[in-house]
Amino acid sequence: MPVSRLMPTPEGDDLIDLTREICAKELRPRVDDAERAAATGEAFPTEVFRTLGRAGLLSLPHPEEFGGGAQPYEVYLQVVEEIAASWMSVAVGVSVHSLTAYPVTTFGTAEQQESLLPGMLSGDQLGAYCLSEPLAGSDVGAMTTRATRDGEGDGAAYVLKGRKAWISHAGHADYYTTFARTSDDGGRGLSCFVVPAGDAAMTFGAPEKKMGLHCDTVREVIYDGVRVDAANRIGDEGQGMAIALSALDAGRLGIASAATGLAQSALDAATAYAQERQQFGRAIAANQGLAFLLADMEAAVSGARAAYLYAARLKDAGRAFSKEAAVAKLLATDAAMKVTTDAIQVLGGAGYTQDFPVERYFREAKVTQIFEGTNQIQRLVISRHLLR
Structure with missing residues (x-):
């Protein structure tokens, strides 16, 4: 296992010890059976993520006032390394989840942070990060998923239509941090939204049959008129590319x-x-x-x-x-x-x-x-x- 290293916070060593204990008790004993089961069906490790969430390990680099751990990234990444040493699919999921909250933490308004982050960082929610598309992988500016504004004022919303590809946690997530086109101005026409799960207009493709990381369920997310409140747009219209790259x-x-x-x-x-x-x-x-x-x-x-x-x-x-x-x-x-x-x-x-x-x-x-x-x-x- 990775050796202990000098930690930049007093809590750092304790967090590594906690992570190793959870890995020894909850992850390593089940990883092989779970990965084999997921190779022929779907066996998403929901309870493992709940365990990590209850221990505070899903929110380490985010603000303490909203339920995060307020830890340096250096500490958070060493926790991810420890998890990966036991169960790579779960470590990837932890990284993805942290990524889904990043736009709100970094670019959200105070009101958005107060309304969205407590849930995202509670350990009870898991996020999905929806950027890639079937024809827009490395070329993010080529995405075609579109968000069309509907109405003004308090009742304003955006209607999303399009497809996202290679999305971890799709079908299991509680919210989807989604990038969509709000204008035709190339890469400068993208915007970022936090889309709650549960809209019937959001459906999912079949899980991809991958050579590894079987418990990291990956599939398409299909938006067919999904409505999201305008208050859930993170940053300005057209700021999505900067948010995504950051x-x-x-x-x-x-x-x-x-x-x-x-x-x-x-x-x-x-x-x-x-x-x-x-x-x-x-x-x-x-x-x-x-x-x-x-x-x-x-x-x-x-x-x-x-x-x-x-x-x-x-x-x-x-x-x-x-x-x-x-x-x-x-x-x-x-x-x-x-x-x-x-x-x-x-x-x-x-x-x-x-x-x-x-x-x-x-x-x-x-x-x-x-x-x-x-x-x-x-x-x-x-x-x-x-x-x-």
Whole structure:
């Protein structure tokens, strides 16, 4: 498991201890069975999220006055890493949920924060983040989902029509932080809305059949005349792109920390196996070639952790961190892919079976290089910062 690190708040160590206790009692004992069940059906870990919510772990970086933990991002991300080391699907869900509340925390009015955040941060609600579309993934400005204003004054609302794709928690969420087009002014014509669940005009596609993260239910969200109060528009009309990009910077750090936790578990499994597996009268860890492979895996995990912590400290200090978030996401997810691949190699044939968890880690690692912006997009973000 990840080692304890110096925490920037007095509560930091206690939160890590609490997270590890919950992971040991509630997550690790059920992860394998739940992921296998979800691979052939749908087994969403609602109660696990409720447990994390009751412990205050779904709201750590958000304001205390609205029910959040008021913790630095550095602490929150280390909690996400710990969760990922036990159950990657749940860690991704924690990151997604925090992302759904980010627009209200950062861009919402005082009235919106007072009305929306207590529910979002209570632990009783789970959010979905609806940005991507079937034909608008990396090209956010190409989205076609439209929000049309209906009326003025207190009764004003927006009517949403369109489709969102690859949405975690779809069909299980209590609210949907949704980006939609309010004008035809390209990327400057997007706006952000918090859409409560329960409108009959909101329906869902079939769950995507994925190679991993089976308990992270992903499906299309279909808006066919969904009405949302104008008071639930976050920021000004046309501010949606700025909100989305700002939120993605924070979300990329969530994925970086989760990928680091996943890689750490793969390294732990490989190290333990190498010390136990006997060949030619000695543990295979005694072979320098394999020991050096483990050393390279450790260097990759440690480098990933350092990258996301550095970006988090910049964010906590109020400094620009967009480039560093992209670097962290790139390094950590590439590290997760490499380390999980090497873990299978260490275990040999055993690593290719479901008797050991490293084959699941390998399948889960791949998508981290894709969501929250592909790693090719991260390189684009980084290079643009360098060449400005």
